[in-house]
Amino acid sequence: MLVDRYPPEDVFARVPELADQTDPVLVEVDHLLDDDHLYQQVRTDLARRYRLTPVHGRPSTPAEVLLRLLVVQHLYAWSYQETVARVADSLVLRWFCRVYFRRVPTKTTLLRWAATIQPDTLQALVDQAAGLAQQARVTRARKLRLDSTCVQTSIHHPTDSSLLGDGVRVLTRLIQQAKPLVREQAAGVRDAFRSRRRTVRRLLRQIHRVSRLKGEAAAEQQRTLYARLLETTRQTVRQAVRVQAALTTAPDGVQPQEPTSGAAGAAGAAAPTPALRRRVQRLQTRLAGFLPLVGRVLAQARLRVLEGQQVPALEKVLSLFEPHTRVVTRAKAGAPVEFGRQVVFDEVEGGLVTRFHVLADDESECHQALPAVQHHRALFGHPPWLVTGDRRLHTKGVEAAAQTVGVTHVVIPWTGTLSAAQRAREQQRSWRRRYRWRAGIEGRIHSLRRDYGLARSRSHGEVGLERDVGWGVFASNLRHIALTQARRQPPATGRGA
Numbered sequence: 037m038l039v040d041r042y043p044p045e046d047v048f049a050r051v052p053e054l055a056d057q058t059d060p061v062l063v064e065v066d067h068l069l070d071d072d073h074l075y076q077q078v079r080t081d082l083a084r085r086y087r088l089t090p091v092h093g094r095p096s097t098p099a100e101v102l103l104r105l106l107v108v109q110h111l112y113a114w115s116y117q118e119t120v121a122r123v124a125d126s127l128v129l130r131w132f133c134r135v136y137f138r139r140v141p142t143k144t145t146l147l148r149w150a151a152t153i154q155p156d157t158l159q160a161l162v163d164q165a166a167g168l169a170q171q172a173r174v175t176r177a178r179k180l181r182l183d184s185t186c187v188q189t190s191i192h193h194p195t196d197s198s199l200l201g202d203g204v205r206v207l208t209r210l211i212q213q214a215k216p217l218v219r220e221q222a223a224g225v226r227d228a229f230r231s232r233r234r235t236v237r238r239l240l241r242q243i244h245r246v247s248r249l250k251g252e253a254a255a256e257q258q259r260t261l262y263a264r265l266l267e268t269t270r271q272t273v274r275q276a277v278r279v280q281a282a283l284t285t286a287p288d289g290v291q292p293q294e295p296t297s298g299a300a301g302a303a304g305a306a307a308p309t310p311a312l313r314r315r316v317q318r319l320q321t322r323l324a325g326f327l328p329l330v331g332r333v334l335a336q337a338r339l340r341v342l343e344g345q346q347v348p349a350l351e352k353v354l355s356l357f358e359p360h361t362r363v364v365t366r367a368k369a370g371a372p373v374e375f376g377r378q379v380v381f382d383e384v385e386g387g388l389v390t391r392f393h394v395l396a397d398d399e400s401e402c403h404q405a406l407p408a409v410q411h412h413r414a415l416f417g418h419p420p421w422l423v424t425g426d427r428r429l430h431t432k433g434v435e436a437a438a439q440t441v442g443v444t445h446v447v448i449p450w451t452g453t454l455s456a457a458q459r460a461r462e463q464q465r466s467w468r469r470r471y472r473w474r475a476g477i478e479g480r481i482h483s484l485r486r487d488y489g490l491a492r493s494r495s496h497g498e499v500g501l502e503r504d505v506g507w508g509v510f511a512s513n514l515r516h517i518a519l520t521q522a523r524r525q526p527p528a529t530g531r532g533a
Contacts, residue, residue: 041100045136064518078103081153097141104133110511113489116143158506165513174520175386180420183477186364188376188492191355196337197243200269203330204236207276218282239265262341280323360498382408387516389509402431424474447471
């Protein structure tokens with residue numbers, strides 16, 4: 037049963053001096069999180085964890101505690117484990133998170149509840165924080181600037197050999213897990229459960245050594261080793277396909293241990309337990325997810341290494357565990373490409389990011405200016421006076437379309453050959469002054485990457501990446517609003533009301 041909050045307690049009763057030493061910014065963030073709209077939006081997602089979560093079962097960790105724990109985690113870019121440990125060790129954080137003197141939830145509990153919060157909810161939280169900033173006069177929302185960055189996924193550097201090795205390793209592990217369940221169905225198949233991991237490890241070491249050599253002989257030797265690695269991977273795939281087919285009949289007569297004789301064994305085969313059915317279903321789901329990916333890895337390795345052909349970037353598999361990862365070209369010294377997803381940010385004056393958007397495979401950054409203006413208008417009730425961005429945002433007709441919805445100045449450099457009139461316009465002092473304001477979003481993105489964990493997503497899947505981006509943006513906005521509010525307060529603020 038989902039609980040709203042714990043009964044309030046005075047954490048500072050025995051140590052009142054801590055109340056005056058509390059960070060004023062944390063005090064202001066506490067006031068911002070008292071907003072009921074923020075709480076209700078998160079509680080709605082938490083209540084959907086299970087069908088009867090709102091009304092049935094033992095009392096859960098309160099929704100208010102979960103919201104504040106997640107805010108603290110992203111305010112300081114901590115892991116789940118570090119968040120739980122630091123909150124348990126600090127009276128100030130116990131007060132802020134409304135845990136008081138009760139037991140802090142474990143990292144697993146926090147992670148599972150966090151996975152129920154959807155990216156759309158986090159965008160709604162960002163919108164609500166922007167509304168609070170406007171009410172507090174932190175921003176007037178008259179200027180808007182856009183830029184994008186790559187949020188990397190948690191993968192190793194992708195190579196054809198390492199991806200093939202991952203495929204053999206994962207499929208072999210699933211085959212070994214299914215072995216007690218399908219032993220009878222695969223009794224007459226040769227090498228049904230054979231592990232080829234040692235062979236693959238040896239081939240990977242040889243490929244790594246040969247890749248350092250130069251010359252045609254080394255290239256030919258490398259192709260020979262890759263051909264053997266591809267054949268070993270195909271053999272493992274065939275084993276996994278046979279196991280997958282055997283699992284389809286497993287729930288009707290499967291036993292988790294060795295077959296037993298007599299009536300007890302027959303009864304166990306005839307009535308598999310619900311836990312056993314879930315185990316079989318879980319294996320089927322994982323095999324159905326990994327087998328197509330390993331097949332794509334086999335195809336792209338054959339094309340790239342053996343046939344010397346190029347594979348389109350959108351068709352490449354860069355990770356078996358994060359298949360949504362894409363190659364993002366940065367064209368910067370030291371990091372020509374990154375592996376993750378490209379995210380577009382909208383920022384208004386006052387340091388507030390009002391929108392984040394993970395670009396899909398069929399989307400381009402050059403088409404994001406108009407959606408940004410429309411979102412700004414819906415959020416603040418008026419269009420921005422100024423919209424600016426780098427030349428990657430330029431597309432034909434973007435300036436006229438933005439001015440149609442009420443934007444006064446659109447300061448985006450043109451791409452391609454400039455006309456004399458456009459060159460003269462971009463050299464005007466007023467145009468250059470407005471364009472210089474665009475550079476501030478570079479610092480904001482750097483702050484998000486450095487201070488709020490957006491350099492690399494720790495969560496799995498595309499939804500997990502969007503969730504990490506949303507929490508980082510929300511925490512950044514809360515800190516900027518609170519910092520502005522704290523600067524307006526007298527020097528000795530105390531703990532507040």
